[in-house]
Amino acid sequence: MSKYVLIYKGFERFWHWMQAILVLFLAFTGFEIHGTYSFLGFHEAVTYHNIAAYLFLGLTIFAIFWHLTTGEYKQYIPTFKNIKAQLDFYLFGIFRNAPHPTKKTLLSKLNPLQRLTYFGLKIVLIPATILTGILYMFYRYPTRYGIEAINISSLKAIAIIHTASAIMLVTFLIVHLYLITTGTTITSNLKEMLTGYEEIEEEEENKNGE
Amino acid sequence: MRNIFIILTFLAIFLIAGIALLKNKEVEKPLLLQLKEKYAPKPEKKKVEHAKFENLNKKFKEPQEVTKECESCHNLTADEIMKSNHYNWEREEYMKRRGVIYLGKKNAVNNYCIASHGNEKSCAKCHVGLGLDKDGNIFTDPANIDCMVCHDNTETYMKAPEKGGEPVKTLDFEKIAQNVGKPKRSNCGVCHFYGGGGNNVKHGDLEMAQFSPTKDVDVHMGVDSVNMQCVDCHKTKEHNISGKLYSLSSMNRDRATCEECHTSTPHEEELINEHTLKVSCQACHIPIYAKVNSTKLYWDWSTAGKLKNGEPYVEEDEDGNHKYMSIKGSFVWGKNLKPDYVWFNGTASHYLAGDKVENPSEQLVLNPLYGSYNDEDSKIIPVKIHIAKQPFDPVNKIVIMPKLYDPEKGVGAFWKDFDWVKASEVGMKEQGLPFSGKVDFIETKMYWPVNHMVSTKENSVQCAECHTRKGSRIANLTDFYIPGRDFSKIVDRGGLLMIIFAFLGVFAHGGGRIYAHYYRARRGK
Numbered sequence: 001m002s003k004y005v006l007i008y009k010g011f012e013r014f015w016h017w018m019q020a021i022l023v024l025f026l027a028f029t030g031f032e033i034h035g036t037y038s039f040l041g042f043h044e045a046v047t048y049h050n051i052a053a054y055l056f057l058g059l060t061i062f063a064i065f066w067h068l069t070t071g072e073y074k075q076y077i078p079t080f081k082n083i084k085a086q087l088d089f090y091l092f093g094i095f096r097n098a099p100h101p102t103k104k105t106l107l108s109k110l111n112p113l114q115r116l117t118y119f120g121l122k123i124v125l126i127p128a129t130i131l132t133g134i135l136y137m138f139y140r141y142p143t144r145y146g147i148e149a150i151n152i153s154s155l156k157a158i159a160i161i162h163t164a165s166a167i168m169l170v171t172f173l174i175v176h177l178y179l180i181t182t183g184t185t186i187t188s189n190l191k192e193m194l195t196g197y198e199e200i201e202e203e204e205e206n207k208n209g210e
Numbered sequence: 211m212r213n214i215f216i217i218l219t220f221l222a223i224f225l226i227a228g229i230a231l232l233k234n235k236e237v238e239k240p241l242l243l244q245l246k247e248k249y250a251p252k253p254e255k256k257k258v259e260h261a262k263f264e265n266l267n268k269k270f271k272e273p274q275e276v277t278k279e280c281e282s283c284h285n286l287t288a289d290e291i292m293k294s295n296h297y298n299w300e301r302e303e304y305m306k307r308r309g310v311i312y313l314g315k316k317n318a319v320n321n322y323c324i325a326s327h328g329n330e331k332s333c334a335k336c337h338v339g340l341g342l343d344k345d346g347n348i349f350t351d352p353a354n355i356d357c358m359v360c361h362d363n364t365e366t367y368m369k370a371p372e373k374g375g376e377p378v379k380t381l382d383f384e385k386i387a388q389n390v391g392k393p394k395r396s397n398c399g400v401c402h403f404y405g406g407g408g409n410n411v412k413h414g415d416l417e418m419a420q421f422s423p424t425k426d427v428d429v430h431m432g433v434d435s436v437n438m439q440c441v442d443c444h445k446t447k448e449h450n451i452s453g454k455l456y457s458l459s460s461m462n463r464d465r466a467t468c469e470e471c472h473t474s475t476p477h478e479e480e481l482i483n484e485h486t487l488k489v490s491c492q493a494c495h496i497p498i499y500a501k502v503n504s505t506k507l508y509w510d511w512s513t514a515g516k517l518k519n520g521e522p523y524v525e526e527d528e529d530g531n532h533k534y535m536s537i538k539g540s541f542v543w544g545k546n547l548k549p550d551y552v553w554f555n556g557t558a559s560h561y562l563a564g565d566k567v568e569n570p571s572e573q574l575v576l577n578p579l580y581g582s583y584n585d586e587d588s589k590i591i592p593v594k595i596h597i598a599k600q601p602f603d604p605v606n607k608i609v610i611m612p613k614l615y616d617p618e619k620g621v622g623a624f625w626k627d628f629d630w631v632k633a634s635e636v637g638m639k640e641q642g643l644p645f646s647g648k649v650d651f652i653e654t655k656m657y658w659p660v661n662h663m664v665s666t667k668e669n670s671v672q673c674a675e676c677h678t679r680k681g682s683r684i685a686n687l688t689d690f691y692i693p694g695r696d697f698s699k700i701v702d703r704g705g706l707l708m709i710i711f712a713f714l715g716v717f718a719h720g721g722g723r724i725y726a727h728y729y730r731a732r733r734g735k
Binding site: 011033034038042043046047051059090097153154156163167174175178181 | 212224584673674678690693705708709719722730
């Protein structure tokens with residue numbers, strides 16, 4: 001017997017999909033600014049990249065607030081328990097149609113590998129991108145107001161770190177999009193992220209609840 | 211229901227934030243309108259009617275008589291003129307590692323007609339004096355100031371060629387004297403448009419088309435635009451005209467800048483205003499120069515002196531520009547040119563007469579401009595670069611200042627006798643410099659400002675003309691990072707590799723799963 005449980009709450013889904021749209025848009029405009037290709041035109045790319053950056057910043061602030069107040073941040077604290085089983089699953093079990101080694105529950109909806117990856121994403125990659133992005137936008141301002149002590153003499157390091165983290169985010173995205181298909185069925189993970197509901201076996205739920 | 215409410219709230223917040231950011235801040239439009247009104251052509255209100263002065267109602271035989279009448283009322287002005295560099299052809303400058311010098315006719319060397327010393331009778335056609343003494347010196351008598359060349363508003367005043375600055379004697383001086391006023395473009399242009407010995411030869415952004423240009427040629431001077439006169443920007447105090455040329459000045463002072471009227475942040479868009487910290491106005495607003503007629507880019511003196519049947523000759527290119535002149539050598543001209551770009555903090559150095567050249571096999575820069583990205587006062591400015599091959603003494607290692615002009619043959623003037631050794635000997639002797647008897651040629655480079663021929667804002671340089679990997683306008687300025695042009699090879703190549711590996715991994719894993727799926731299905735059967 002199974003039942004449907006709301007595993008991704010309204011804000012969480014809104015945040016996830018907003019972030020998805022913004023990251024895609026930022027990458028699209030960002031790599032145009034980087035000179036990788038030319039589509040919108042440099043001026044437009046910069047203008048929209050900056051607007052999207054502010055939206056992303058706003059969204060991130062809301063997300064941080066939500067994670068802290070709801071205690072959901074605990075979902076992302078890495079654990080090495082079962083990590084080998086999870087790796088074994090992706091490397092071998094999945095080809096044999098073996099069951100997922102870890103079960104999603106309300107209190108632990110991320111598998112150990114997800115925890116580790118998202119933790120890195122949230123603690124290193126996204127902050128690095130946001131911080132270098134802010135410096136990128138404001139780096140000339142200190143000199144303009146005559147405060148020389150915080151003058152940044154060159155954009156080079158900032159721009160290169162910003163680019164590097166953007167490339168890593170794109171790499172993450174590729175793998176992330178593929179791993180969507182590794183749920184119980186090909187589309188079950190996607191459905192969950194859209195509807196928020198996950199089909200959970202009742203006994204399992206009870207076991208964990210005990 | 212609650213979820214929908216939350217989502218709608220957030221959407222609304224994002225929408226409002228987005229609109230607020232998208233909306234351009236309205237700041238400087240009124241300023242541009244104000245300026246347009248201020249400088250719009252309007253009938254001039256005269257304060258003085260010179261035609262009604264009795265002492266100007268007479269037949270003048272000599273131009274000096276006119277000057278005396280001017281000075282009988284403007285009785286303190288002569289002093290101002292005689293201190294000005296328009297009269298003295300030199301000014302006090304401070305140069306790094308050299309100290310205070312008087313930079314001008316005695317020691318300045320350029321790579322067009324090289325130097326004025328010894329050639330004054332010809333060069334002084336553009337002097338604000340009425341002739342020179344027999345040694346080519348400026349008269350100290352204030353009656354020899356040429357008031358009319360700048361203040362004639364009839365557009366009939368003309369200097370005689372090769373007379374040291376004297377006007378044509380047949381002019382109607384009475385009419386000119388009665389119609390004096392503020393200098394117009396025609397007064398300034400008659401000299402400054404023809405620098406280097408012909409129209410637009412020297413500057414590239416100052417030429418006879420600007421006597422009455424269209425808006426497309428020059429948005430400020432355009433007769434179909436605000437029709438501004440030179441002195442509207444080149445503000446003048448005690449006959450000292452602002453707007454020094456860095457080919458002849460070392461210090462950053464008395465400049466005429468765009469910011470004086472437009473401020474340093476005139477754009478509606480903040481992103482563009484930020485550029486003004488490092489980029490001069492001219493860099494973007496003068497996308498091309500020499501818009502109407504060609505300007506000289508290369509001058510090879512070493513080919514000068516060829517004669518046909520013992521006579522000097524001239525060859526023209528398809529545009530009618532001099533390609534070869536026996537008296538001057540060969541030239542390369544250019545039209546509708548993209549400027550070159552350099553860092554400039556307002557200070558420059560100069561090669562002065564007699565300076566030893568350390569390494570004659572290298573190109574010698576006659577006016578190195580100081581500046582770099584890290585220098586706070588530096589901005590990127592557009593320049594015209596003029597390259598030349600000019601006579602050089604390989605033994606003494608100094609640039610030769612030859613005697614070029616003389617009315618007579620046999621004196622040694624190159625333009626009459628076509629003998630480099632003789633012309634160099636006479637020229638260097640007049641200059642008081644040693645000459646070894648050997649003439650070689652050295653490649654030299656000069657920077658000339660591109661400050662005029664400002665285009666309309668629609669035609670200004672667009673972002674991607676600099677922010678691009680290939681063919682960036684500022685490809686030569688490599689001491690800083692700009693987005694779109696620069697990138698780290700390691701990050702870009704490593705990143706590409708990483709993305710390729712991610713795809714390979716995904717395809718391998720996905721392929722494996724598909725294969726396993728069908729494999730199981732077959733076996734299951």
